[in-house]
Structures are given as C-alpha cells and as structure tokens.
Amino acid sequence: MTTFRQIKSDVIGRITAGEWGPDATLPSETELAARYGCARATVNRALRELADDGVLERRRKSGTRVRAAPVRQARFEIPLVRREVEGQGAAYRYALVERAVMAAPDWLRARMALEPEARVLHLVCMHYANASPYQYEDRWIALDTLPAAEAEDFAATAPTAWLLATIPFSQVEISFAATEADAALAAHLGCAEGAALFFAERSTWFDGKPVTFVRLVHRPGHRVTARY
Amino acid sequence: MTTFRQIKSDVIGRITAGEWGPDATLPSETELAARYGCARATVNRALRELADDGVLERRRKSGTRVRAAPVRQARFEIPLVRREVEGQGAAYRYALVERAVMAAPDWLRARMALEPEARVLHLVCMHYANASPYQYEDRWIALDTLPAAEAEDFAATAPTAWLLATIPFSQVEISFAATEADAALAAHLGCAEGAALFFAERSTWFDGKPVTFVRLVHRPGHRVTARY
DNA sequence: AAGTGGTCTAGACCACGAA
DNA sequence: TCGTGGTCTAGACCACTTA
Numbered sequence: 277m278t279t280f281r282q283i284k285s286d287v288i289g290r291i292t293a294g295e296w297g298p299d300a301t302l303p304s305e306t307e308l309a310a311r312y313g314c315a316r317a318t319v320n321r322a323l324r325e326l327a328d329d330g331v332l333e334r335r336r337k338s339g340t341r342v343r344a345a346p347v348r349q350a351r352f353e354i355p356l357v358r359r360e361v362e363g364q365g366a367a368y369r370y371a372l373v374e375r376a377v378m379a380a381p382d383w384l385r386a387r388m389a390l391e392p393e394a395r396v397l398h399l400v401c402m403h404y405a406n407a408s409p410y411q412y413e414d415r416w417i418a419l420d421t422l423p424a425a426e427a428e429d430f431a432a433t434a435p436t437a438w439l440l441a442t443i444p445f446s447q448v449e450i451s452f453a454a455t456e457a458d459a460a461l462a463a464h465l466g467c468a469e470g471a472a473l474f475f476a477e478r479s480t481w482f483d484g485k486p487v488t489f490v491r492l493v494h495r496p497g498h499r500v501t502a503r504y
Numbered sequence: 505m506t507t508f509r510q511i512k513s514d515v516i517g518r519i520t521a522g523e524w525g526p527d528a529t530l531p532s533e534t535e536l537a538a539r540y541g542c543a544r545a546t547v548n549r550a551l552r553e554l555a556d557d558g559v560l561e562r563r564r565k566s567g568t569r570v571r572a573a574p575v576r577q578a579r580f581e582i583p584l585v586r587r588e589v590e591g592q593g594a595a596y597r598y599a600l601v602e603r604a605v606m607a608a609p610d611w612l613r614a615r616m617a618l619e620p621e622a623r624v625l626h627l628v629c630m631h632y633a634n635a636s637p638y639q640y641e642d643r644w645i646a647l648d649t650l651p652a653a654e655a656e657d658f659a660a661t662a663p664t665a666w667l668l669a670t671i672p673f674s675q676v677e678i679s680f681a682a683t684e685a686d687a688a689l690a691a692h693l694g695c696a697e698g699a700a701l702f703f704a705e706r707s708t709w710f711d712g713k714p715v716t717f718v719r720l721v722h723r724p725g726h727r728v729t730a731r732y
Numbered sequence: 733a734a735g736t737g738g739t740c741t742a743g744a745c746c747a748c749g750a751a
Numbered sequence: 752t753c754g755t756g757g758t759c760t761a762g763a764c765c766a767c768t769t770a
Binding site for chain 1 (some may be wrong): 753754755756757758
C-alpha cells in the first residue's frame with residue numbers, strides 16, 4: 277500500500293534528484309494516484325502538506341509546481357518564562373517591579389492603534405532563574421479592551437499567565453531584535469550598560485481589538501532555537 | 505453542510521467560552537461527527553489541524569484534550585537576503601570579502617561534528633541595500649560533504665543561493681541572538697564598536713552529514729517578525 | 733480487551749482560474 | 752469552457768494505549 281508519507285518522501289526525492297526542477301509542474305492528483313496506485317485523497321494529503329511546508333505551490337486549474345525559491349519556514353515555540361526556566365532545571369521566581377495605570381503614551385497609542393485618551397496598565401516585571409536575572413518584562417495592557425486587568429495586582433501572578441487564562445486565543449505578532457542595555461536594564465539584568473541584549477516584542481489582539489504590548493528583554497547570551 | 509473550518513472555529517469558540525476548559529477531554533470523533541452531522545473524516549481533519557496548531561493534544565484510546573498550556577508557535581519565513589532587500593524596494597549588491605580553504609578550527613569541528621583533519625571553505629561576504637551595509641555573512645562549508653564547493657569562487661554568486669541550488673532540501677537548525685559589534689563587524693556594517701547587533705546562526709545537514717554553518721549578522725535595528 | 737485516533741478508499745460535487 | 756485542486760462522505764481496517 278502507498279501511504280501519504282511515502283508519497284511525500286518520494287516527491288522530495290524526485291525534486292532532490294532533479295527529476296522535477298524548480299518551477300516544474302507535477303502531474304495532476306488523478307495522474308499521480310494512478311501511478312502510485314492509491315486514492316486521490318492520499319495524494320492530496322501528501323501534496324497539501326508539502327505545500328504547507330513551502331516546498332510546493334498549488335493552484336486550481338494550473339496545477340502543482342515546485343517552488344523555485346522554497347519558502348523556508350522555522351517554527352519557534354513560545355514558552356511561558358516559568359516553563360522555560362524550570363525546563364532548564366532552575367528555580368523560577370517572579371517579581372513585580374512597577375505597576376501604574378495611566379493614559380497611553382503617544383508611541384504606544386500609535387503602536388497598538390489605541391483610541392485617544394485610552395487608559396492603559398503599565399507593568400514592569402522581572403523573572404529570575406536560580407536567583408539570577410533571567411528576563412525583564414515591560415508590559416502594557418489596554419484597559420478599554422480588558423477592564424478586568426485593573427483589578428489584578430499582579431504581585432504574585434505574572435501577567436502572561438493571567439492573560440493566557442483570561443484570553444487563551446488571540447492574534448499575535450511577535451518580533452525579535454537586539455538592543456543595548458540602558459542604565460535601568462543593566463541594573464535589573466545585572467549586566468554592563470551598553471551590553472547587547474536580545475529581546476522579543478509581542479502585540480496581541482483579541483477579537484480585532486488591541487489587548488497588550490510587551491517587550492521581553494533577555495539576559496545576555498540568550499538565544500532561541502528552531503529546527504526545520 | 506458542516507465544513508472542517510466551521511468545526512475548527514466552533515471548537516475554538518467553545519474553549520474560549522470556557523465550555524471545554526484546560527485539560528478537558530473532548531467527545532470522540534464519532535460522537536462529534538454525529539453532533540455536527542458530518543463524516544468522521546471531517547471532524548478528524550479539524551481536530552488534527554488544531555492539534556498541529558498546539559491547541560489540542562490527541563492520543564489514541566485516551567482521546568482529545570485541550571492543552572493546559574497551549575503551545576504557542578510562531579512561523580518565521582527565512583528569505584534569501586537578495587529577496588529581502590529587493591522586497592523592500594532597495595537595490596541589492598553582494599560582495600565577497602574573504603575566501604580561504606583551511607583545516608577546520610576546533611570550535612567549528614565541535615560545533616558541526618566534523619572529523620578531525622576536516623577541511624573547510626571559509627567565506628566572508630557582505631550584502632548591501634542601496635549601497636548601505638545590510639548583512640555580514642560568516643560562512644563555513646564542509647568540503648568532505650560538499651567537495652564541489654571548492655571549485656566555486658563565490659565572486660558573483662552568494663553562497664546561500666549556490667547552496668540552495670545544490671542541496672535544496674536539508675535539515676536546518678537556526679537560532680537568533682544578539683552580539684556586540686567588534687572592530688571588524690563595526691567596520692563592515694558601518695556602526696559603532698560595541699553596538700548591539702541581531703544575528704542568526706544556521707547549521708545545515710544533508711543526509712545526516714554536516715554541510716555548512718553560517719552566522720548572519722544584521723545591521724543595527726534589524727528585526728524579524730511573525731504572526732500567529 | 734476495548735475504545736480511540738490514524739489512515740486509506742472510491743466516489744462525488746464544487747470553486748477557482750487560465751484559456 | 753473545463754481541468755485542476757478543495758472538500759466531503761460512508762465505510763473500512765489498523766495501531767496504539769490504557770484499563
């Protein structure tokens with residue numbers, strides 16, 4: 277019997293061997309099903325998954341082609357800090373550094389597309405691994421969208437965990453970049469001023485409305501890794 | 505009629521509404537198919553995709569559960585530098601800075617799991633956007649695995665493009681981090697020494713054998729972004 | 733031993749999009 | 752117009768896992 281996995285690796289093999297070069301059109305699903313001696317649904321699943329992986333490009337009527345420039349995609353897991361730290365066998369500790377309710381500063385209003393006069397909750401938190409600074413968290417929560425946040429003190433629970441429990445499914449944009457440590461960051465993370473720090477920024481929407489913006493600055497040397 | 509997309513969003517809706525809380529077990533596929541009035545294959549596809557997305561966890565016999573801590577995954581596209589630059593409407597230019605064949609240094613042997621005495625091709629390249637430095641590339645190619653690389657001069661073609669054409673499918677590990685600019689980096693990227701730079705490192709294997717290791721250092725301010 | 737998901741089949745209808 | 756992929760169906764057998 278032919279399984280969709282076999283078809284996938286056979287197709288990859290033919291592309292690698294050069295039988296189907298860049299931009300080549302593959303035979304139709306019906307044709308391939310006949311060749312492999314299986315049902316069209318089986319071929320469909322194999323080709324669909326390869327298209328998801330960025331190897332193939334499919335269009336109705338014109339057929340299935342080998343992507344000239346394969347879309348390389350890496351999937352990164354975004355863990356909760358607590359899990360990340362504990363997964364490394366270290367003891368996790370959370371601390372709230374600052375908590376304030378205020379009118380959204382201009383840069384944040386622009387960034388999150390907030391209404392003028394929008395009120396936000398600003399939180400600064402620290403995450404420690406075995407008593408060493410691990411991550412600095414600078415978070416802003418839109419109170420218009422999530423008024424319940426104002427009643428939380430976040431003294432013991434990290435905002436990420438609370439948010440995850442409150443709005444488990446949301447649209448997220450994440451980006452990675454580097455920044456130099458300013459005086460405050462250096463003090464909190466225990467590094468030299470000017471040190472190169474890796475950070476992630478996340479914007480979250482729920483039901484089309486802006487919920488939260490966070491900058492997570494990692495201690496020096498931190499890296500995120502993925503395989504594909 | 506009920507489509508697998510409708511089922512997906514209905515399931516998400518019920519989880520969001522709290523009907524199926526964390527760790528809750530969903531009804532079996534057969535049961536759900538009866539409820540939705542569709543075939544089991546349709547339910548299967550919906551639940552399988554939600555499991556791929558990290559929302560559900562499925563196990564034979566024990567059933568489908570809502571993940572307590574949803575696995576957040578972000579998919580980043582890894583473009584060729586040329587495409588990235590041109591996609592921003594800038595003119596792309598490539599330059600080879602250095603090319604040398606040598607015995608692999610110890611740190612690289614360890615990192616790539618190379619044989620003792622392994623020979624490698626070391627390349628340093630620059631990528632420019634509108635004549636401004638865009639990315640610094642420090643690449644090592646294992647000549648044992650890819651002897652053909654020694655015959656290439658890489659004067660006009662960037663190694664990434666050549667590698668992609670030569671071994672289109674390979675296993676890749678990528679990681680992101682930050683580093684401070686040393687004198688050489690600062691000169692090449694036109695930034696101050698000590699500036700915080702974002703970089704990606706990629707290790708590639710083909711057929712289980714190490715092929716290449718590359719560090720791509722971006723100009724100051726660069727970020728990579730993904731949605732999920 | 734038994735229930736659950738994993739997969740395949742053979743057939744069907746439909747939507748898109750290039751000619 | 753009409754060929755291609757997209758999806759659904761009803762049924763089947765199997766593999767895994769837990770009780």
